[in-house]
Amino acid sequence: MIPVRRLEEPEVLQKLGQRWLKAFLKKRESNPKEKPPPNTYNHEEIVSTPKAMSHHYLSCSECNGVKKPNRSIPVSDCVDPCDTSVNSSEHLTFEADLIRARGGSPKGRSTIMKYILDRPELDGRRSRQLRLMVETIMTIQQKMIDEGRKSMTEQELEMLHAFAQPEWPFSLMLSVYLERHRHLLEGPRPASATT
Numbered sequence: 001m002i003p004v005r006r007l008e009e010p011e012v013l014q015k016l017g018q019r020w021l022k023a024f025l026k027k028r029e030s031n032p033k034e035k036p037p038p039n040t041y042n043h044e045e046i047v048s049t050p051k052a053m054s055h056h057y058l059s060c061s062e063c064n065g066v067k068k069p070n071r072s073i074p075v076s077d078c079v080d081p082c083d084t085s086v087n088s089s090e091h092l093t094f095e096a097d098l099i100r101a102r103g104g105s106p107k108g109r110s111t112i113m114k115y116i117l118d119r120p121e122l123d124g125r126r127s128r129q130l131r132l133m134v135e136t137i138m139t140i141q142q143k144m145i146d147e148g149r150k151s152m153t154e155q156e157l158e159m160l161h162a163f164a165q166p167e168w169p170f171s172l173m174l175s176v177y178l179e180r181h182r183h184l185l186e187g188p189r190p191a192s193a194t195t
Contacts, residue, residue: 063117066115073114089172092112094172094173097130130174130177136163137184140152140159141184160185163175163178
């Protein structure tokens with residue numbers, strides 16, 4: 001789950017948002033299935049300002065298309081990628097490429113269930129990213145053995161830590177892996193010791 005930084009609310013929403021909301025709620029009293037008029041959110045200033053608002057999140061079309069409805073699992077029960085006071089790793093963890101709720105976290109479980117983060121195609125993508133990082137670690141370790149070094153260079157460490165940068169695909173899984181396997185960053189081991 002990639003952290004999302006909220007942008008400021010567009011000026012038009014600051015000025016007209018409450019008025020639009022009141023008008024919508026009034027219409028909804030007589031028709032509970034009423035939806036906001038599309039022209040409200042098609043305002044030029046809103047469309048030109050990509051924004052993760054409290055009720056809208058940036059997500060890939062696959063995740064957005066398969067998620068469970070709010071009546072089934074409310075967003076408030078899930079990890080909020082826009083909440084900077086909450087670290088996703090407090091609620092989500094990984095066993096290799098399989099996502100799990102950390103310590104049975106209810107927020108973690110709800111997040112996995114709502115967005116179906118344990119679906120096979122995501123497991124496969126996570127597996128490929130994990131393999132890429134492990135191959136990188138093995139290449140670095142072989143280079144260290146060949147050069148007789150006991151530790152990684154700053155550049156090699158930076159390369160590995162880049163996998164865990166928030167904008168990298170599956171960065172949470174990769175940062176959990178790096179933390180769990182910290183010993184891999186300490187130096188090479190003979191092939192017989194790693195099996």
